[in-house]
Amino acid sequence: MSKEMTGAEMVVEALKDQGVDTIFGYPGGAVLPIYDVLFHQEKILHVLVRHEQGAAHAAEGYARSSGKVGVLLVTSGPGATNTITGLTDALMDSIPLVCITGQVPTHLIGSDAFQECDTVGITRHCTKHNYLVKNVADLPRILHEAFYVASTGRPGPVVIDIPKDVQFSRGFYTPPAGVAHKTYHPKLDADLSAIQAAVEMMAQAKRPIFYTGGGVINSGPAASTLLRELVALTGFPITSTLMGLGAYPASGANWLGMLGMHGTFEANNAMHDCDLMIAVGSRFDDRITGRLDAFSPGSKKIHIDIDRSSINKNVKVDLPIVGDCGHVLEALVRVWRAEAKHADQPSLDAWWDEINQWRAKKSLAYRASSKTIKPQYAVQRLYALTQNKDVYITTEVGQHQMWAAQHYHFDEPNRWMTSGGLGTMGYGLPAAIGAQLAHPKALVIDIAGEASILMNIQEMSTAIQYRLPVKIFILNNEYMGMVRQWQELLHGGRYSHSYSEALPDFVKLAEAFGAKGIRCSDPALLDAAIEEMINYDGPVIFDCLVDKVENCFPMIPSGKAHNDMLLADLSDDAGLELGSIIDEKGKMLV
Amino acid sequence: MNTPASPPSPYSAALSSSKIESHTLSVLVDNEPGVLARVVGLFSGRGYNIESLTVAEVAHAEHLSRITIATSGAPETIDQIHHQLERLVPVHQVTDLTTSARSLERELAMVKVRGRGENRADALQLAEAFRARIIDATTESFIFELSGKPGKIDEFVDLMRPIGLVEVSRTGVAAISRGPEPI
Ligand SMILES: Cc1ncc(C[n+]2csc(CCOP(=O)(O)OP(=O)(O)O)c2C)c(N)n1
Ligand SMILES: [Mg+2]
Numbered sequence: 155m156s157k158e159m160t161g162a163e164m165v166v167e168a169l170k171d172q173g174v175d176t177i178f179g180y181p182g183g184a185v186l187p188i189y190d191v192l193f194h195q196e197k198i199l200h201v202l203v204r205h206e207q208g209a210a211h212a213a214e215g216y217a218r219s220s221g222k223v224g225v226l227l228v229t230s231g232p233g234a235t236n237t238i239t240g241l242t243d244a245l246m247d248s249i250p251l252v253c254i255t256g257q258v259p260t261h262l263i264g265s266d267a268f269q270e271c272d273t274v275g276i277t278r279h280c281t282k283h284n285y286l287v288k289n290v291a292d293l294p295r296i297l298h299e300a301f302y303v304a305s306t307g308r309p310g311p312v313v314i315d316i317p318k319d320v321q322f323s324r325g326f327y328t329p330p331a332g333v334a335h336k337t338y339h340p341k342l343d344a345d346l347s348a349i350q351a352a353v354e355m356m357a358q359a360k361r362p363i364f365y366t367g368g369g370v371i372n373s374g375p376a377a378s379t380l381l382r383e384l385v386a387l388t389g390f391p392i393t394s395t396l397m398g399l400g401a402y403p404a405s406g407a408n409w410l411g412m413l414g415m416h417g418t419f420e421a422n423n424a425m426h427d428c429d430l431m432i433a434v435g436s437r438f439d440d441r442i443t444g445r446l447d448a449f450s451p452g453s454k455k456i457h458i459d460i461d462r463s464s465i466n467k468n469v470k471v472d473l474p475i476v477g478d479c480g481h482v483l484e485a486l487v488r489v490w491r492a493e494a495k496h497a498d499q500p501s502l503d504a505w506w507d508e509i510n511q512w513r514a515k516k517s518l519a520y521r522a523s524s525k526t527i528k529p530q531y532a533v534q535r536l537y538a539l540t541q542n543k544d545v546y547i548t549t550e551v552g553q554h555q556m557w558a559a560q561h562y563h564f565d566e567p568n569r570w571m572t573s574g575g576l577g578t579m580g581y582g583l584p585a586a587i588g589a590q591l592a593h594p595k596a597l598v599i600d601i602a603g604e605a606s607i608l609m610n611i612q613e614m615s616t617a618i619q620y621r622l623p624v625k626i627f628i629l630n631n632e633y634m635g636m637v638r639q640w641q642e643l644l645h646g647g648r649y650s651h652s653y654s655e656a657l658p659d660f661v662k663l664a665e666a667f668g669a670k671g672i673r674c675s676d677p678a679l680l681d682a683a684i685e686e687m688i689n690y691d692g693p694v695i696f697d698c699l700v701d702k703v704e705n706c707f708p709m710i711p712s713g714k715a716h717n718d719m720l721l722a723d724l725s726d727d728a729g730l731e732l733g734s735i736i737d738e739k740g741k742m743l744v
Numbered sequence: 745m746n747t748p749a750s751p752p753s754p755y756s757a758a759l760s761s762s763k764i765e766s767h768t769l770s771v772l773v774d775n776e777p778g779v780l781a782r783v784v785g786l787f788s789g790r791g792y793n794i795e796s797l798t799v800a801e802v803a804h805a806e807h808l809s810r811i812t813i814a815t816s817g818a819p820e821t822i823d824q825i826h827h828q829l830e831r832l833v834p835v836h837q838v839t840d841l842t843t844s845a846r847s848l849e850r851e852l853a854m855v856k857v858r859g860r861g862e863n864r865a866d867a868l869q870l871a872e873a874f875r876a877r878i879i880d881a882t883t884e885s886f887i888f889e890l891s892g893k894p895g896k897i898d899e900f901v902d903l904m905r906p907i908g909l910v911e912v913s914r915t916g917v918a919a920i921s922r923g924p925e926p927i
Contacts, residue, residue, distance in 0.1 A: 274778060279789055283833040286777065303833060337774055338833045463827035466820060 156328045161290045162187035162321040165254060168297035170197055171329045174225050176216060176591050177201070178209035182229025184256025184269060187321035201591060201620060204612035206233050208584040210240020210311075211610070214249045215588030218571045219546050221374060223250045223305050224588065230256045231269030234315075235276065239578055241311045242280040246575025247397060248372055250309035252300050253281075259319040260288055273315040282310030288317070290325035298330040307340030308461040309372055340460060344477035349485045351473055352432070352456050353495055356486075359430035360501035361508075362390045365413065365442075368397030368574065369435015369459060369479045371567045377480035378567040381434065382406070384487050388497050391509055393421035395436050396559055397574040404563035410509065411518070414442040415710050416556040419517035419719055422708075424509050425450050426716035433457045435479040438468040439575070440743075448715035458482045517708045518560050521724050527677050529554065529629045529700040533561040533601065536627060539684050544596040546589045548572065550582040550606030553635035553706045554628075558601040580609030586624040587616055597625070597688065604630040604697075605654050614667040617693040625687050627696045628660060631704070639705045644741050664695035675699035713740025766795065766816045767842040768849055768919045769826065770927050774834040775801050775809040782832050783811055792825050793817060796851070796894070796916035808836070814894075814917045839927045846922040852891040852915045855901060859908035860884055867907050874900045885910070 159167065165188050169177065176199045181189045192200050203209040206228045213224030224244075228237055234255040244251045258267040274286045283303050285296045293316070300312040356362060364385060370377045378401040385392050385408050392402050393413040402409060411418035413425055422444075425431065431453045436442070438457075443449045446468065455471040457464070458479060465474040475482055489495075520530045533554075547562055548571040549555040555572055564570050571589060573581040582600040590598040600607075607628055617624050637652040661671030670690050674683040674697075687694045707722035713736065773779045780799055787794050795814040802810045815825060822840065829838045841847035855876070857867050864886075871878065871888050874896070880887035890900055894917055901912055921927045 275781070278778070278782060278785055337836050461831065463824065463831050465827075467824055470820070 156326040158324055159327050160187065160321065161287075161293050161316065161323050161325065162191045164290070164293050164325070164327045165297065165316070165321070166191045166195060166198065167327055168294060168330075169225065172223070172298070172301045174198060174223070177225040177227055178203050178212045178216070178588070179227035180206050180209060180229065180233060182233050182256065182269070184230035184258060184318050185227060185233075185254075185321075187318065188227060188254070188256070199591075200227070201587075201616065203584065204615050205610065206236030207240050207580065208587075208610050208613045208616065210237045210251065210253065211243065211578070211581050211584035212588035212591075212613070212616075213251050213253075214240065214244050214247075214581075215548060215571050215585030216592045217249050217251060217588070218371075218585075219568050219589040220592040221568065222592075223252055223301055225252050225254070227254045228256070229269065230258055230273070231271045234271055234273045238276065238280060239576075241277060241313070243573055243576040243578045243581065244311040245280050245282065247573065248309050248368060249311070250304040251311035252304050253311060253313045255313060255315045256321070257286070257315045257317040260317045261319070263317065273313065277313045280311070281313050282308075284313035284315065286315045287320050290320050290323035293320065293325065294328045299335065301330075302335065303338060307338070308369075340478075341476055342460075342478040342481045344458075344475045344482050344485060346485070348473065348475045349482070349489050352475060352486060353489045353493060355430055355454060355456060355473065356388060356390075356432065356490070357495040357497065359390075360498055361428045361505045362388070362430040362432065362497075362502070363424050363428040364390055364392040364402075364432050364434060365394070365425060365436055366392065366398045366401055366434040367395040367436025370398055370401040371435075373435065373478055373480040375567055377401070377435075377483055380480060380483035380487055384483055384490070387487065387490055389499075389502055390432075390497065391424055391506070393417070393425065395439070395442055395574070396572060398436060399559060399570045400564035400567045403565035405565055410513075412559055415444070416560065416706055416708065417710075419515045419708055419721065420509055420512035422710065422716040422719055423512045427508070428453045431455045433459075433471070434483065435459060437464045440468070443469060444710045444718075445713050445715045450716070515721065517719070517721055519724060520704070520707075520722055523701065524677060526701045527675065527680060527698060529557050529631065529704055530561050531677065532627075532629060532680065532698050532700055533557050535680050536599070536601070536684055537562045539681065540597060540599070540688065543688075544593070545569065546571065546586075546593060546596050546598045548582040548585040548589060548598070548600045550600070550602045550609075551577045551579045551636075552603040552606055553631070553639065553704075554601055554603045556636075556706045557629065562601070579603075579606035583607060583610050583624070583626060584613045586626075587613055587622055590622040590624050591620070598623075599625045599627055602626050602628045603635065604628050604632065604657055604660070605634045608658075611663070614664075614669060614693065614695075618668045621692070623690070623692050623694075625694045625696065627687070628698055629700050630657075630660070630697050631700050631702045632657065633702060635704075636706070638703075642705070643711065643736055660695050660697035664693075667693075669693040669695060671695050671697065673697040673699065711736045711740060712743040713737060763818060764816055765819060765822060765842070766814065767822045767840055768847070768917060769813045769815060769829065770839045770841050770919055771811040771813065771829055772836040772927075773809050773811060774836065775807040776834055779809070779834050780811065782834070783813075783829065786828055786832065787813075787815075787825075790828065792821065796914075798916040798918050812917055812919050837927075839921075841919045841921065841927070844921060847919050848922060849893055849917050849919040850891055851894050851897055851917050852889070853897045853901070854879070854913045855888045855890060855904055856885060856910040856912070857888065857904050857908050858885045858910050863907045867904065870900070870903050870907075876900065
């Protein structure tokens, strides 16, 4: 079984054995032996990005849209340091990545050699695990182990740092065998007693709610199917985090919309007033809970998570269930059925009545305009004109991201790629490239802001080179809108450095890259312009000039509770008196 | 080693309880390069306290090391530390020796004291009371070796201070569970 070859050959061999067909990378001195092996083969497509951060986000988009591990290959020193933001992003959002970095030869490590950096030291804090391979004999095991660690348990990024001499050394390669890790054994199945206790609590509940997160998506499509089944069986309402959108369909009857800082009025109020919260693969992040000491004060909480350390980290729960969401949901469905449980229907009906009153507030409504394109309207039209297509949406970070989450609706998992935990501007375009490579025939759209898109705009060249017809739909408000909104709320409207000065002409920019540019500023022409974008067979930058001062509502201001939301003021033109809403303590928060 | 995280974030209001406890955690790890950095980095990165830390290989053939960490924090924080440590890939086992109650903790110290005449006699007398051994002596100094619970060492050091304490070197706490069973 084992075959003699060089370390560089082992890398490529292991990628093939792990079922990898696409990697994202950028060459340099310390990875040349691996690039030389890539030159002689055709099984693996190497996608040349234009910046290593782009490689990391592209690998994330690839992974999140396909359920596979995303792989990137970069050189030592600056190649490695350029991946840090992407690795941290993947760590925060639990995205499985394997990042292979070249390193200076072992005898030069520690000498401040050219393009040397302490890659394992630097990435220790932003990876799930990392390795420095000092001996070629360890390389096959480490390569296979890296894929196992990245993709199982709570997924995350893994770095393998390979010195150049190890890439040249010869050794024996062994294909992946059964997994037998010395220390790492994620627990997938929950204890039956915990499942039974949960089912009992659910049957007793009067005001229950499912609060689901990215863990459901990470668990695989089966978990989403089981979640739908459990929601249908119980009739409970369901809300989700930004990262969990699509696990339960937005068109489903029990859907309350997203919760959290820019979540719907009904979702947040239901979270606040529920008597049973069933958290599935969600982690009580501060964007979700708002003010912690006022978070859902009257509820019992069940928390299903594969990561034991997520439990009781921010919010104390009554019933922890450690296990994979898919496994636990399957057990919950099975036990609920076997014990012929049913919800407390009269109480549940009353609860739905209450929820429907919150729903009637229509908290996502905005003041329409026939003169300027409202950003919300642009997303709504984009949704209306693309919803029946095979579509994948990525975003950058800012107001446009929240509007996309609010107004673009997802009925399936893995269709929505956004930087949730780290909030990385510049994520969306490379992630779209990754998603497009995983789904060559699909329509992939990056809903962007004019500021964010400039952070990784160089990846347009990658899109052109690999004929990836990604669409960049910029909600151009000429502001770092989310920053401007916070400055309005917290800093007396002093818009310090949040105006997007000296913007490029995005249409010409598209053309300079060899893509198509479209501009639209008239709501009456928007549909036709979007159609033109969709129908163009190639990458497009769509410069959608929107209302410059629209704010994103609803909003839980920093330091406030779920039932203390700001809603958009639709009644007159005066707008909200925003400056005084957040107190001193809230101003300390981010 | 770390100063306690100040001022508490308004976000953590619901979980923070004022009761700060001291706990000793025993962490069995694969003795691979960087494993100590992972453990220490976890503490610094997440703002946990380290009051003392000892590490040594305990099973050469299996490449196992035991890291013993004395830490302090609210009970919820200690619980978090425990589970965050378990999340590190090369960690075999984490045991909270304080909650398991039946554990022994010892530390070794070397204490250098300088003095003549009456001070010298006092130092010798106290050393005897604390069962400290003399491991180095000159006409104007002693080095005492002393082992015991950290509190006992603190006490001895405090008593030596007015007599002529020069400096102290301590190992940090090593701990093990009582009885026939392993940790
Ligand atoms: C890399 C990075 N730097 C800074 C920030 C802080 N930040 C959050 S939103 C935002 C403004 C984004 O502006 P734009 O892309 O135009 O989006 P808009 O809010 O206007 O929709 C900034 C600067 C960030 N999230 N990421
Ligand atoms: Mg903007």
